[in-house]
Amino acid sequence: MTQPVVPAPAGSPHGRPGRLKVFLGAAPGVGKTYRMLDEARRRAARGTDVVVGYVECHKRPRTEEMLDGLETVPRAERDYRGTAFTEMDLDAVLARAPQVALVDEMAHTNVPGGRHTKRWQDIEVLLKAGIDVITAVNIQHLESLNDVVEKITGVPQRETVPDEVVRRADQIELVDMPAEALRRRMAHGNVYAPEKVDAALSNYFRVGNLTALRELALLWVAGRVDEALQKYRSEHGIGRVWETRERVVVAVTGGPEGATLIRRAARIAARSAGGDLLAVHIVRSDGLADTSPAALAKQRALVESLGGTFHSVVGDHVPDALLDFARAESATQLVMGTSRRGRLAQFLTGRGVGETIVERSGDIDVHMVTHERAGRGRLLPVPSSSLPLARKVAGPVAGFVLPVLLTAVLANTRGHLNLTSEALLFLLTVVGVACIGGVASALLASVTASLLLNYYFIPPIGRFTIGETNNVLALAVFALVAATVATIVDRSLRLSRRAANATAEAETLSSLAGSILRGDQAVEALLHRTREAFGMESAELVHRSDGGAATVDDPAEGGVAVPVGPDDVLVLRGRRLAASERRVLIAFAGHVASALERARLAEAAAEVEPVRAADRMRTALLAAVSHDLRTPLAGAWAAVSSLRSREVEFSAEDQQELLATAEESLDRLNRLVDNLLDMSRLQAGALSLVLEPSSVAEVASLALDSLGDSHVPVTTQGLDAIPDALADPPLLERVIANLVTNAQRHAPEGTAVLLSASALGPRIELRVADRGPGLRPADRERVFEPFQRLGDTDNTTGLGLGLALSRGLTEAMGGTLTPEDTPGGGLTMVLSLPTADGPADVPAAPVGGEESLT
Template identity: 50%
Template sequence: MSRGKLRIYLGAAPGVGKTVAMLEEGRRRRSRGTDVVVGLVEDHGRAHTRDAVGDLQVIPRSGVSHRGMRLDELDVPAVLERRPEVVLVDELAHTNAPGSTREKRWQDVLELLEAGIDVITTVNVQHLESLNDVVATITGVPQRETVPDAVVRAADAVDLVDMSPQALRRRMAHGHIYPAERIDAALGNWFRVGNLTGLRELALLWLADQVEEGLERYRAEHGITGTWAARERIVVALTGGPEGAMLLRRGARIAGRVAGRSLIAVHVVRSDGTESASSDPAQLESQRLLAEKLGGSLQLVVGDDIAATVLTFARSVNGTQIVVGASTHGRFTRLVRPSTMHAIVRGSGDIDVHVVTHPGDRGRRHVLRPAPSERRAAIVWPAAVVVPAVLAAVLLPWRDGLNLSSVLLVFLLGVLANGLIGGAVPAAVSALIAGVLANLLYTPPVGSLTIAQPQNIFALVVFVIVGATVATIVDRSTGRARAAAKGRAEAQLVAALAGDVLEADDGVRAVVDRARVGFGMSRVVLRRRGGEVELESGRPGPETADGDTDLVLPAGPDHELVLHGRPLPVADRALAEVFAAQAALALDRRDLAVQAGETERLRQADAVRTAVLAALSHDLRTPLATIKAAVAGLRADGVTLSAEDRSELLWSTAEAADQLDALLTNLLDLSRLQTGVLAPVFRPVSVDEVVHGALRGVPPAAVADDIPDDLPLLDTDSGLLERVLGNIVANAVRYSPPGRPVRLDAARIDGEGGDVVQIRVIDKGPGVPEKDRPAMFAPFQRLGDVPAGTGLGLGLAVARGLAQAVGATIEVEDTPGGGLTVLVEVPVAS
């Protein structure tokens, strides 16, 4: 049986029309003869949504009984028994009622897909797990119902249902989304233009990223290396010189005119260091920061041919435009050594190249550097012969006016040039050829190898020896400079790697990604010794099959780093080993972070146990001593107690028992919160029920209940919410002056994450300074304003922990006229 196909309608906010679009698609497929049923549709009281169901068959929902209430959910067994071709299921991120077979609706959908049934569903962008913190930043409210991104990414089709914020607000104002009594509050809260714009951008960007990922996967699977300009990517080639800032800003301006823009800077680190001599590490670091400020990034890439490496990198990231600085070479230098800029332009193909002039391309002193190794080998030996011959020919017109010493000095310049280009051996050969030419053309008798004067023999021999010696010294100096430049280039790359590891949330991922980009590989895999892949960067293509192009490096005792894509030069192996070592360190760092988290949890648990032991020796002994004394008085033989004395002892016993029960309950609750074993059971519950339970044991005169009767049901665990309010009320009553009761009030408001009921606990006590309010919710804190023995300071700590467990929030503000108001916001039941 083949797996069913999943289609998702993605929206930025409620009311954009996802459910209607899903139903219209269902009716369209039914008109073509497809067997379509409605598994579950949430109309939220909207008539046009109910009308959109039309004549589609609706599978009755299953009823789940929970605490005496019936909650309706998707009836998966009924859908499986009916076995339609397509089923419509609304609200993918919904949490099923307690007692259901599966916790989440997306898990129900996966079961239908495994049964071979196609599913069409809906979800809002704020319910995607990866965007939960971003949504909380935009709206101020985290979402409690989320769906894993992997479920949405695995969909066969994701359709965006889009609507501008202004149009959505008009729909709201016309009553097409919420009832009339909720419109004004909704427009002023969740449906603000800023919120809707931010959520809309999230939806568009998330979907664009998924489309891009699919495009890259298709290109890799089909071996496509050409540039597809589906999205403009601007690649800025940096040399490490001062002109880099200008190039970055020019690239940012080019990218700024294009939707979906992307700016990537690249600096090539040559494996032999020859091209890095002019780069400045401080300049590169400042340019990296500038690139990030402009919304891009800087990548360091290893390569011997700078132009070819830049082009390969641009194609690997599907770059559409390259920004490069104008050549700084003079005309003579370009004749001998073509510039990188011209090489990029010649090899760019379908990639546009922007050549930017800058102050550095005029008036700069040009230093003759060794040509790249692949071109140097082709010109070294011809130059060893041609340079002396050219110099000899140039000097011929002045042969009669030049003595041998002057001629040999000119030939020595040619020997030095050959030493710079080719090294010691070609320069020595050039010196020997120059000596022969000097003897033949400039030593009497001219035209013969015979030397008439003995001092000329001495001069020629010394010339050859000096030329060879100087060429050797120059070659060694050049080699040392090249080694130093290579070391500096590698240090730059390693420093960039270390920065990525320290700054990234996932250091292991940063190392693997940097290794793939830095060495120009198509795929880098971090795997365990047994072959299990733990992390992968890039995608396998035709060139990444296992074979001679693979490089396997140990990354710690249990892992290894595997590079695919091209043979790595021997000179770069040591640098690759550094990356493998960094991967091992990143793995160790990740493991240490996990261990540190576990250690911190154990430390907190130990602190709780220590505080509990201290409490047993102080606060808990007071009620125990009271109970013991009262019971001893009641049981004393030979002592006759009056009815009033007996009643007083019994009252003291009961009061001490209640105090002991409250202390022990708080300790147990704190322990359950610390160990993570608290499991709330959500159900719809009335506000009156919760408040009535929270006020048990509180003197009636101490509280004034002003909560209205027409509030909606809450989606919460009633027992835990009772404890939250009970602890807050008890704390408020403790600090309220006599004759000033604590007031309870509540109202329904539109929170930015949905409808909530806000319960206010208002006292007229001394209040708490704003700087001390965070300490109110820390365990074993009494802010120093009550004497020892009046409690453990656990009430508010337990209240906040329990509130978080049931999805409620607690905030504190000043009471007008003096005192403190605690705000408890609880989500409204669907």
């Protein structure tokens, strides 16, 4: 149970929070602790008050020598489950109040009984008390990289530290070492004890693992350095680009030229090692856009396939938004497409986005890329109208009729209203017409209202002349206000409709795309959601083989058909879809195509794999049974036939030899049949288990006794020093016997098989190692398949069920069986089983940081 953090002593002796320095390594053994101690000695030589709060040397002589001359705070002793452990005495370090404290293994889990669960929490208390801390941690212990490291190395990391804790460090120093150099250091005994070296080199410390971890460490530190650089530039107001590395930003609009621009930008980024590719799409702040979601989705996929990242930035002024993004990302180059506007449109509308950005880009290089759509846009912008036909007709009619009707009403009530009120009523009529028929109808109503207002209500009445100058100004203002208000009202209505459509499209796409993540029948779920979303009578996938038209409408029944692949069409029947709905449907068709392809691949794999497995099993079984069962049967038959023969007189010694041959052959036949029966029980799930605490030493002794004499001896190590395993004793005996027999079969003359045991947290490990030819990496899983006899050429080694049966029995008991390379040549089979009394959540405290990796 985690105890509450005790506040740091009031009044820090140094008047400020402590500073944290972290030595970050890619793997154990690179020299973090040595560098940390070297740093401490140099500071102490300069007169700094330095103490060692906790340093773990792992019995490395050169590291222990670095402790000489440094003051060490005595550790606190704690008892855990009957075993004594030592931890950093946090209270003693706080009471000592040094300027600098050395605290090793930042991610370490403390033994229960202290203030905190984790050592990094102890470090934070020291920092709050104003004590500078120097610590060390490996890249695999960072929380964000925990799953990545496990995928690379196959070793889960139970001890982690939040990335933010390390990021807050004032200094992070990378301790780097090439993989080959670290392996040499390991082989020389400078990292682990000699008995652990071979296992470490063949597992966690493989060249590939170390190279990958080294790259992770370098990239993580590079990101931290980049963050520090950005912070420095921001604090000092530095806006110009520092070309520390190439960052290429490509502006995409979702237009047909997007793929050309992205590929061009990718080529530019590829010319510089470590260059970044960033694609950016500027979205209006009102959320309204005419861009096709399907086109943007394709361009996003293209950018990600080329190793880049895709970004959406909100901004109403495209040049400002694009340049702000490029400068924020420290872009060195900006790629844009030349304008699609025609010459007349460019002349009438002035400078475009490209010209503005080139003028204002400053120290960012701008590439204007030509494409096939350049200059092929419309000569003039063509306003689009989404009004239905009835309103298109009613608008102009209302623009003429309503002002006339208002004039008739006001003429009959002349004298009750003044000119200002009459003008406002005409203005209200113009606004109403704008709501009905849009800005064109409103302009017609404005002109009509102006003429009627002049003729009937502005003196001299009955004439289109105006007697007073003020009335001329009033009429002009009326016409201007009417046109302005009508334009604003029409634009607001159009934006409101577009906003509603955009919201509906986003909700529809989100809902439909989310269906992919729910349920096992993704295609059926997508079809159901499609039918519901578009209010159709039916939605189905139709297979076509004639390569029909891309989009086919059925005017007789209503509906639409959209292709979702080369041979399939998504057919919706019911009503006819509007253009905006078709755009959403086409964008979603890509999701249906992906789901359909995944479903087909999964179905094909499910159909083929059982057939292939059965065929392999049948072929192997026939080949094995035809020889391996016949061989011992033939030996026993020959011995018995000889004994029954009356033609030959056998001596007593010969008879005993023939009887021994028959017995040996029948025993061998019995073992083969037992293996076949046990394998069939495993595959059928009918094997009964009785798990109980089992002495590994006793079970191993029985297994070795059952093997009899062999030309290859077996050496045991550590069997009596491990706790009891939770296992079925007869099955465990069978597994150990099979593994030792397999090792003896491949061990060269003059060598021995090593059977060793060790405890690792809540599990025990048995290792059966030989010095034979070993296994190729490609064969490490094949060797556990039934009827596989890899490396056996004499056809006298049985059915090839021994290792397959051993893994099956081991997994049935909750264990694992994995092959490893024996250092120096050979194969090691590692049998891991849970201990009889070890809980699954035993803390990792008793196993110190780096040591737990072996």
